[in-house]
């Protein structure tokens with residue numbers, strides 16, 4: 237079954253030293269798999285370890301213990317160069333703050349990962365990536381000439397240009413109004429449904445989570461529950477229970 241999983245974490249722990257006080261255990265023995273061609277949302281109270289989980293799963297951070305396997309490759313033994321190449325070739329990442337380069341046009345931003353990989357981006361492939369996110373006519377615009385939602389869609393095109401096996405998204409709608417958020421979330425959903433793009437997204441927003449196939453919930457660095465075919469209302473109710481410290485009900489249970 238492991239081969240059906242684009243990403244797998246086994247007993248992953250990550251501690252951060254915090255000066256004089258005791259170390260923070262951001263992840264505490266997490267075991268979870270992410271099936272290929274599915275869309276998973278990661279939720280949990282502030283400080284529960286969501287971003288740390290995403291960073292470890294994407295090879296941007298290294299766990300202190302446990303194993304992370306991406307597209308069949310165990311990241312543990314990889315040196316920095318091999319890890320960088322794996323991220324470049326198999327992983328796409330989008331952030332809350334878009335992280336586009338302000339001096340470059342949309343087209344130049346989208347072509348950048350190919351340039352960094354030593355390839356000269358073809359105009360047609362860059363145009364195709366922008367068309368895929370509904371911005372085929374905007375290639376010559378600078379980020380400052382685009383709305384937040386449009387900038388995030390450029391960032392998605394940039395993340396997808398190298399055809400990654402997994403797209404990671406850390407609060408991709410956190411800086412957007414509800415209408416732009418909906419456009420971005422519908423785009424992510426379409427990419428999963430029509431292109432089988434495995435997607436893993438951290439979000440605080442129950443509406444955003446409702447676009448996923450599955451929501452996993454973290455509390456204090458541990459996986460507590462998961463919910464399949466989530467609705468915004470069920471997710472919001474479950475989060476309210478987690479945040480109040482009550483015993484949660486109404487999910488599909490653990491794995």
Ligand SMILES: Nc1ncnc2c1ncn2[C@@H]1O[C@H](COP(=O)(O)OP(=O)(O)OP(=O)(O)O)[C@@H](O)[C@H]1O
Pocket residue numbers: 252253254260261262280281282283284285286287288289
């Ligand atoms: N670089 C770091 N150095 C020290 N502690 C860190 C670092 N990164 C995260 N932490 C701590 O690890 C824990 C988990 O942080 P993380 O950012 O993963 O949580 P989160 O669920 O994404 O939070 P939020 O919803 O507020 O973004 C927190 O207690 C945080 O303070």
